[in-house]
Structure formats: structure tokens, C-alpha cells
Amino acid sequence: MLIPVCPSYVVVDSPSLGKTKSDPLGQDSLFSARYGRIMTLAANITLAALVQQVLVGLSRTTILFIVASGLSLVLGVLRIPNVAHGSLYMTGAFVTYTVATLFGQSTLGFWLALIVAPLVVALLSFLVERGLFCHLYEREHMMLLLFTFAFSLVIGDMVKLIWGSDYRSLAAPLFLQGSFSISGFPFPRYNLFLLIIGPLVAAGLWFLTNKTKIGKIARAAAVDREMVGAIGINVSWVFAAVFVIGCYLAGLGGALVAPTQNITQGMDHAIIIEAFLIVIIGGLGNIWGALLGALIFGLTDSIGILIWPQFAIVFPYVAVVIVLLFRPKGLLKSTW
Amino acid sequence: MFKALFGVKTAIVGMILLALLLLLPQFLPRFYVYLIALIFAIALLATSLNMVLGYGGMYQFHHAVFYGVGAYAFALFAVKSGLPLWIGYLIAPFCSAALGLVMGLITVRLNQLYFGMLQISLGSLVWAITYRWYSFTGGDDGIHGIPLPDLVGSSTGAYYFNLIVVVTCFVLMYMIVNSPFGRIFQGIRDNPERCRAVGVNVQKQQLAGQTIAAFFAGVAGTLFVTVEGSVFPDLMFWTLSLEILIMCLLGGWFIFLGPALGAAIIISLRTFVGIYTEYWTLILGIVLMLLIFFLPEGVLSLFLKKADPSGKREG
Numbered sequence: 001m002l003i004p005v006c007p008s009y010v011v012v013d014s015p016s017l018g019k020t021k022s023d024p025l026g027q028d029s030l031f032s033a034r035y036g037r038i039m040t041l042a043a044n045i046t047l048a049a050l051v052q053q054v055l056v057g058l059s060r061t062t063i064l065f066i067v068a069s070g071l072s073l074v075l076g077v078l079r080i081p082n083v084a085h086g087s088l089y090m091t092g093a094f095v096t097y098t099v100a101t102l103f104g105q106s107t108l109g110f111w112l113a114l115i116v117a118p119l120v121v122a123l124l125s126f127l128v129e130r131g132l133f134c135h136l137y138e139r140e141h142m143m144l145l146l147f148t149f150a151f152s153l154v155i156g157d158m159v160k161l162i163w164g165s166d167y168r169s170l171a172a173p174l175f176l177q178g179s180f181s182i183s184g185f186p187f188p189r190y191n192l193f194l195l196i197i198g199p200l201v202a203a204g205l206w207f208l209t210n211k212t213k214i215g216k217i218a219r220a221a222a223v224d225r226e227m228v229g230a231i232g233i234n235v236s237w238v239f240a241a242v243f244v245i246g247c248y249l250a251g252l253g254g255a256l257v258a259p260t261q262n263i264t265q266g267m268d269h270a271i272i273i274e275a276f277l278i279v280i281i282g283g284l285g286n287i288w289g290a291l292l293g294a295l296i297f298g299l300t301d302s303i304g305i306l307i308w309p310q311f312a313i314v315f316p317y318v319a320v321v322i323v324l325l326f327r328p329k330g331l332l333k334s335t336w
Numbered sequence: 337m338f339k340a341l342f343g344v345k346t347a348i349v350g351m352i353l354l355a356l357l358l359l360l361p362q363f364l365p366r367f368y369v370y371l372i373a374l375i376f377a378i379a380l381l382a383t384s385l386n387m388v389l390g391y392g393g394m395y396q397f398h399h400a401v402f403y404g405v406g407a408y409a410f411a412l413f414a415v416k417s418g419l420p421l422w423i424g425y426l427i428a429p430f431c432s433a434a435l436g437l438v439m440g441l442i443t444v445r446l447n448q449l450y451f452g453m454l455q456i457s458l459g460s461l462v463w464a465i466t467y468r469w470y471s472f473t474g475g476d477d478g479i480h481g482i483p484l485p486d487l488v489g490s491s492t493g494a495y496y497f498n499l500i501v502v503v504t505c506f507v508l509m510y511m512i513v514n515s516p517f518g519r520i521f522q523g524i525r526d527n528p529e530r531c532r533a534v535g536v537n538v539q540k541q542q543l544a545g546q547t548i549a550a551f552f553a554g555v556a557g558t559l560f561v562t563v564e565g566s567v568f569p570d571l572m573f574w575t576l577s578l579e580i581l582i583m584c585l586l587g588g589w590f591i592f593l594g595p596a597l598g599a600a601i602i603i604s605l606r607t608f609v610g611i612y613t614e615y616w617t618l619i620l621g622i623v624l625m626l627l628i629f630f631l632p633e634g635v636l637s638l639f640l641k642k643a644d645p646s647g648k649r650e651g
Contacts, residue, residue: 079449081449081452081453083578132625132629135629136628136629139628139632141395141448141449142395142581143628143632145397145452146578146581146582146585146624146628147624147625147628149578149581149582149621149624150620150621150622150624150625150628151621151625152621153617153618153620153621153624154617154618154621154622154625156617157615157617157618157621158618160615161615161618269573269574269575273456273457273460273574276453276456276457277457277460279453280450280453280454280457284449284450310468311465311468311469313464313468314461314464314465314468317457317458317460317461317464320457321442321458321461324442324454325442328445328446328450329446329450
């Protein structure tokens with residue numbers, strides 16, 4: 001449906017140049033009148049498809065932002081690339097499925113799942129952080145990274161143990177099902193819901209990091225953890241809080257994405273790389289960088305589908321490489 | 337650390353080990369010959385990673401991509417070109433080295449964690465292209481039934497071929513690590529600022545190191561194809577990179593042969609545990625956690641108590 005739109009625009013566009021240059025005036029004007037109408041039509045279709053695709057990209061951006069901001073938060077304060085982040089996202093999606101199915105996939109079940117699933121993920125990460133991870137903070141980065149990798153391996157297989165290796169799918173609650181049209185093109189309601197959630201999460205994060213005490217302490221710890229410790233704040237618990245909040249966001253992302261796609265083993269691998277990229281181009285540890293990165297990533301991805309569906313996956317990567325060639329440390333200031 | 341390893345005694349032990357490995361296929365079942373040949377390939381891969389990781393202190397988080405590209409380059413050459421297959425063995429490592437150079441040009445400007453994360457990302461781009469480009473790389477099916485030279489067609493032939501190549505590469509890498517370049521590399525690991533101060537171009541050295549390591553990873557890729565006769569995109573997936581990291585950690589990454597030992601342990605474990613359970617990664621995860629907590633210096637360091645204390649990197 002979307003694919004032929006762009007080529008038709010190109011086809012209409014190219015003969016016009018030849019015509020205007022070589023044809024007599026009368027024919028040219030006749031042609032341009034006809035051409036103008038086609039042009040307007042083509043532009044309309046293209047614009048509508050583009051708008052639709054941008055909206056889809058924006059709702060994808062929401063998920064990416066929520067996941068990447070969690071990763072960024074942990075990176076900024078704890079300075080660890082949490083490889084298990086994607087696995088927690090997957091866990092969030094599976095728990096959402098289970099909770100929603102317990103309530104017969106009703107609207108109530110969906111809301112409950114949306115609340116419960118991230119909390120389950122947060123609890124899991126809290127236990128792991130306090131039980132194991134917090135003893136490793138003095139070690140080098142490589143060990144911390146490998147620990148999170150071990151964590152992700154364990155979670156990945158636990159998910160397989162609990163939910164089996166089949167994929168699951170979850171319907172959106174009734175009032176978010178279906179779609180409405182934007183100049184003839186359908187736009188799913190659930191995506192609109194995501195577009196509302198995204199800014200809310202961003203605002204919540206802004207409030208948390210800028211207006212609350214824990215956020216201020218965490219930001220201070222990101223800059224100079226020794227100094228924060230020296231004025232009598234238990235840095236270890238600050239780290240725990242930040243880690244849990246970051247993992248909560250991964251779970252929330254998983255819960256939100258659950259109705260839009262199949263919930264499978266392996267969804268963790270895809271998202272973690274995307275989140276890494278977003279965090280890198282945004283600037284490590286910068287929440288607004290994560291938002292900007294997610295925007296770039298989501299939009300190039302969705303517009304890439306319009307241009308070259310088979311290799312749509314390449315477009316965001318190319319955007320990332322271009323950004324990094326000019327700004328190797330990311331677009332916004334990193335907290336490092 | 338190396339003087340401890342490189343004495344007359346070690347040379348004798350090495351000779352005995354080599355003789356043993358040369359004799360093994362004569363009285364081992366075919367499956368074990370295959371398994372050990374596979375271990376050779378992975379051991380070379382892990383050791384090439386250790387060149388930049390343990391000796392260079394670079395956060396080479398996505399080393400598998402060079403391995404995968406080497407394997408794919410050889411496979412595509414063998415399937416599509418129709419030229420003598422041995423040329424593929426020469427070309428493939430250079431493809432990996434070229435990728436290492438290009439990726440290095442982008443990544444070495446950054447330090448430590450940034451470097452590693454960017455490398456994961458760029459490597460994933462290569463993976464994504466391989467995964468999607470059905471007409472050229474076979475997409476997620478990969479390429480199967482790759483023609484091999486007659487000499488390495490049998491599992492015993494592949495075994496001896498891998499053994500010879502791996503031993504040659506090990507000697508080469510050992511020489512590189514102990515060359516002036518290798519010393520500078522270790523200096524950069526221990527104190528990049530001071531190296532810069534005495535006039536070492538740190539980024540250039542790291543770029544060279546990454547290119548060399550990528551070259552050997554490419555060799556390991558061709559060896560993998562020699563054993564398996566097929567390639568698939570998982571060869572350059574980032575989880576494999578982290579698995580190689582685990583091998584280095586397990587064997588001990590401040591010792592030259594540590595990663596090879598780690599590779600042998602992990603591959604054997606995976607093969608034999610895989611018979612009993614499909615939850616191999618769970619076991620790997622737990623093993624890794626135990627390692628991190630109780631044995632961060634690796635298995636080999638248990639035997640070599642004289643591990644160099646200055647070999648430790650600062651966090």
C-alpha cells in the first residue's frame with residue numbers, strides 16, 4: 001500500500017523536466033495543467049503516506065525512548081551498559097501477556113498488566129542488584145558488563161522455561177482497538193495512545209531527575225560519586241534506586257509494546273542494540289539525548305520503510321554513523 | 337609473565353602437546369576430531385580477541401563480526417567466484433582486516449566504553465545487512481554446502497589443516513605481542529596518558545591492533561567454514577562476541593594461551609551439556625556469574641601463580 005507511492009511521485013516528476021524544456025509553449029501549458037493536477041494528487045498521497053509513516057515512527061519512538069531512557073539512566077549514573085536491559089524488556093512483555101490473559105484480556109486486565117509488569121521487572125532487578133550486582137561496583141567495567149550479560153542469559157532462559165518458546169500475542173483493550181483514518185490512511189488507535197504516553201513518561205522523568213531529591217542526588221552521583229559519598233549519602237542505595245528505575249522503564253517499554261507485536265524469544269536482542277545506538281547518538285546518560293536519539297532512530301526507520309522496505313533497517317544505522325562522524329560523543333552533552 | 341611461559345620447560349611441554357594433538361585423530365572417534373577442529377577455530381578467535389582485549393586494553397565488544405565476515409567472505413568466494421578455493425583462504429582474512437580498519441577509523445577516536453558500544457552498534461549494522469540481503473548472503477538461512485578443497489574435505493583433513501593454521505597464527509600472534517609494537521600496546525593498556533606523553537600515537541596503534549586482530553579473527557572464520565561447511569548470520573551476532581569475552585575471562589586474559597583454554601572449556605561444555613538440556617545459556621550465565629565472583633583472573637591463573645601483578649588494568 002505504501003510502497004508504490006514514492007516511485008509514482010518520482011515517475012510523475014521526471015518527464016516534466018524534459019517536457020518544459022523541449023515542447024512548444026501551448027502544449028507545455030496544457031501539459032503543465034494536467035501535470036499540475038497529477039502532481040497535487042501525488043503530493044497528497046505522498047504527504048498522507050508520509051504523515052502516517054511519521055506517526056507510526058513517532059509511536060515507535062515512544063517505545064524506543066522509554067527503553068533507551070532507562071538504559072541511559074543506568075549508564076549515566078552507574079556507568080554500566082546494562083546488556084540485560086533488553087531481556088528485562090522481554091520479561092515485561094511476557095508478564096504483561098500473562099497478567100492480561102488472567103483477566104481474559106479485558107480492559108481492566110490491560111491496565112493492571114501495565115502497572116504490574118514493570119513492577120515485577122523492577123522487583124526482579126532490585127533483588128539481583130542487592131543480592132549480587134552491588135558487590136561488584138568496585139570492579140572494572142568489563143566485569144560489570146559481563147555480569148549484566150550473564151544476567152541477560154539467565155533471564156532469557158528463565159523466560160523460555162516459564163513461557164515456553166512459542167510466541168504470544170496480546171490484543172489491545174477494546175477502546176484502543178481499531179484505527180481512524182488520516183486522509184484515507186488508517187492509523188491505529190493504540191499508536192495514538194503510545195503518542196500520549198511518550199511525553200508523559202518524558203515529563204515524569206524530567207520531574208524525577210530535576211525536581212525530586214533522589215533525582216538530584218543521582219545526577220550528582222553521576223558527576224562525582226566520591227563527593228556524594230563524602231557528604232554522607234549512601235551511594236550504593238542511590239545506585240540501587242537508579243538501577244531499579246532504569247529496569248522499571250525497560251519493563252514499561254515491554255508492557256507497552258506487547259499489544260503491538262508478537263511477544264517472542266529474541267525480542268530482547270533487537271531492542272538492546274537499538275537502545276544502545278540511541279543512547280550513543282544522544283549522548284551517554286542524557287535523558288533528552290535518549291529522546292532525540294529515539295526520534296532520529298524511529299523516524300529514519302519508518303521513513304526507510306517507505307523508501308526501501310527490504311533494507312529499512314539500514315537507514316537508522318546510517319543516520320547513527322553520520323551523527324557520529326560529526327559528533328563522536330553524541331548530539332547532546334554526555335554526563336561522563 | 338612471558339618469561340615464565342617461554343622457557344625450555346615450556347618449549348618441551350609445548351612440543352609434547354603438539355605431538356599429542358598431531359596423533360589424536362588416529363585413535364579418536366570422528367565426532368571428537370570434528371569437535372577439536374572446531375575448538376581450534378574458536379581458540380584462534382578468542383586469542384585474537386585477547387590480543388586487543390587483554391594486551392591492548394581495548395573494549396572490543398563486537399569481535400565476532402570480524403570472524404563472521406571472514407567466514408562469509410570465504411563462503412561467498414567459494415560459492416560465487418569459481419576461482420581456486422585456496423585463494424579464498426588468503427582473501428577472507430584481508431576482508432576482515434579491511435572491515436577492522438574501516439570500523440576502527442570510526443571507533444578508535446572514542447575511549448573505553450564508548451568505543452565498545454559503538455563497536456557493538458556498527459557490528460550489528462554488518463549483521464543486519466547480512467541478515468537481510470537474501471540475494472547475496474542467503475539471509476537468515478546462511479549458505480550451506482560450501483565447496484572445500486579436497487585436502488580438507490574429510491574431518492581428519494580439516495583437523496590437520498586447522499591445527500597447522502592455528503599453530504602458525506599462534507606463533508605469529510605471540511611474536512606480535514612480544515614485538516616493540518606489542519610492548520607499546522601493553523603500555524597503552526596500562527597508561528594511555530603516559531604513552532601519549534612520550535610521543536606514542538595511541539589511536540594509530542589501537543587502529544593497527546584492531547586491524548591485526550580482525551585479520552586473525554578472519555582466519556578463524558575460514559577455519560570454521562573448513563570444519564562446518566556452512567555459514568549463517570549468527571556467526572556475527574553480538575551474543576557470540578560476548579561469549580568469546582567469556583572464554584577470555586574463563587581462561588584468563590593476561591596469559592597468552594588462556595583464551596584458547598577458555599574456548600576449549602566453553603565449547604566442550606556446550607557440546608556435552610547440550611546433550612542433556614536445552615537450557616545451555618542458563619548454565620553459561622550461572623558459570624559466568626560464578627567466574628566473575630570467584631575467579632576473575634581465569635582458570636589458567638590458578639596454575640600460574642606468578643601472574644604479573646602489573647598486568648591488571650586500572651578500572
